[in-house]
Amino acid sequence: MAIGKRDKDRLGAGAPQGSRGAHFRPAGNTDACGCAGEPTRGSAPVRRGGRRPLKRAAIVAVAVLAMCGAGGAVAWFGVQDNVLNTFTRGEIKPSIEEMFDKDRTVKTDVHVTNKGTAPAYMRAAVSIYWEDAAGNQLWDAPREGQDYSITWGDALTASTSERWIKGADGYYYWSVPVEAGSTTSNLIKSVEKHGDHGDKRLVVDIATQALQANLSAGEGFDAVWSASSGLAVGADGTLVQKTTN
Numbered sequence: 001m002a003i004g005k006r007d008k009d010r011l012g013a014g015a016p017q018g019s020r021g022a023h024f025r026p027a028g029n030t031d032a033c034g035c036a037g038e039p040t041r042g043s044a045p046v047r048r049g050g051r052r053p054l055k056r057a058a059i060v061a062v063a064v065l066a067m068c069g070a071g072g073a074v075a076w077f078g079v080q081d082n083v084l085n086t087f088t089r090g091e092i093k094p095s096i097e098e099m100f101d102k103d104r105t106v107k108t109d110v111h112v113t114n115k116g117t118a119p120a121y122m123r124a125a126v127s128i129y130w131e132d133a134a135g136n137q138l139w140d141a142p143r144e145g146q147d148y149s150i151t152w153g154d155a156l157t158a159s160t161s162e163r164w165i166k167g168a169d170g171y172y173y174w175s176v177p178v179e180a181g182s183t184t185s186n187l188i189k190s191v192e193k194h195g196d197h198g199d200k201r202l203v204v205d206i207a208t209q210a211l212q213a214n215l216s217a218g219e220g221f222d223a224v225w226s227a228s229s230g231l232a233v234g235a236d237g238t239l240v241q242k243t244t245n
């Protein structure tokens with residue numbers, strides 16, 4: 001179909017034709033993807049002869065869409081992960097366990113339980129004394145065999161690896177670590193008061209202490225209790241008498 005002069009003038013002046021492919025924005029603008037446009041005359045790119053580069057326009061349009069699609073893919077694949085871990089230290093908590101008769105004149109089955117969460121070496125101190133009605137400790141000491149009698153637990157004289165050992169500092173040491181929730185054997189089988197001593201009351205005081213056992217050599221027992229007790233941790237974790245050179 002021949003093009004009339006009026007139509008030629010319109011094309012030469014850059015007037016837009018009908019929709020025949022992608023529409024491009026004016027030079028310097030950006031689209032929603034942030035992509036810059038080509039230089040145009042009016043609203044469509046032109047080249048020699050005033051014809052639009054339709055094939056190129058289609059290729060560039062595809063590229064623009066691909067760039068927009070890539071940006072969307074990055075957004076969709078952005079992920080986040082978070083893990084919260086809370087760590088707590090192990091706990092050692094020695095507890096004296098004992099029984100009394102109904103008149104509270106006989107104490108029996110004295111032993112130590114580890115109510116903590118980590119294995120521990122246990123030691124106990126035994127103090128026997130008089131106190132007055134106000135709870136004050138008296139100077140004169142009760143006499144074993146006359147004022148009271150005491151029967152020590154069998155583990156104090158046992159030759160097995162698990163036993164009570166009296167250290168050089170006067171404390172009684174359980175020879176192996178006590179696991180969480182476990183107990184020692186009886187340190188004292190029974191203590192009984194004899195006679196009437198007026199306002200004086202017999203006191204059998206048991207105090208216990210613990211040290212965490214699952215530590216490196218030279219720490220824990222060796223660093224804190226070894227020098228005073230004369231004991232040391234053996235290769236298998238059992239307490240042994242220290243050798244003297």
